[in-house]
């Protein structure tokens with residue numbers, strides 16, 4: 179079950195963190211992976227790690243908010259790894275980091291950064307792969323969302339709204355593409371150990387499982403949604419949050 183041999187996956191923002199965990203998980207099931215990141219050195223480093231373990235991996239650095247860069251990146255991947263079967267829209271946090279900021283203290287000029295990185299980045303990538311997936315009659319599109327979009331988090335208003343929009347996009351794509359063999363789902367994350375320690379220290383108490391998450395927890399969920407076995411799962415938001423009980 180969950181065999182991805184021969185499939186090509188693009189994971190955005192996978193030069194580190196959750197995306198890197200998703201890439202490792204897809205590789206472990208046989209997929210070829212394109213490692214995208216805003217920072218080329220992060221993408222290159224991940225590719226070197228994966229290749230050292232025998233994986234077929236390609237560095238594909240580009241900014242997902244730039245549609246022309248996405249188009250060129252997708253072309254580069256298709257030429258080197260074949261058509262993209264699995265797209266994981268993992269980009270979300272801003273390239274230069276972000277801190278929780280209450281809505282009324284968030285500068286208005288910062289709003290588009292979150293919407294661009296989450297919603298427009300996802301729209302751009304979906305636009306560049308969905309047609310080919312539909313023509314070939316098989317595809318998996320996954321968006322990485324957050325409890326900030328599902329239940330709200332203090333200090334994450336615009337980011338949370340953009341995450342909710344990503345989930346809405348998956349639900350509508352699911353309706354349009356379902357009969358073409360393409361599914362579109364979201365994975366809704368709780369706190370993962372990729373955040374700076376100042377945000378994770380003592381946070382275990384907010385989770386029924388008594389721990390915060392890891393990129394491997396999310397990788398396993400991505401493998402499932404990317405698999406043939408999940409062909410009847412679409413338009414779904416899969417909550418993988420260790421049983422978040424609220425703050």
Ligand SMILES: NC(=O)c1ccc[n+]([C@@H]2O[C@H](COP(=O)([O-])OP(=O)(O)OC[C@H]3O[C@@H](n4cnc5c(N)ncnc54)[C@H](O)[C@@H]3O)[C@@H](O)[C@H]2O)c1
Nearest residue numbers: 191195196215216241242268269270271324367369370372
């Ligand atoms: N870490 C958490 O606790 C948590 C919780 C909920 C949801 N999430 C979501 O999980 C995803 C991954 O989070 P993470 O903690 O691994 O983040 P991270 O910052 O550790 O890694 C994200 C990577 O994405 C890259 N990136 C950012 N903007 C980009 C762009 N425009 N184009 C290409 N690459 C870009 C960054 O350079 C970075 O290497 C994000 O969507 C985030 O919103 C994370």
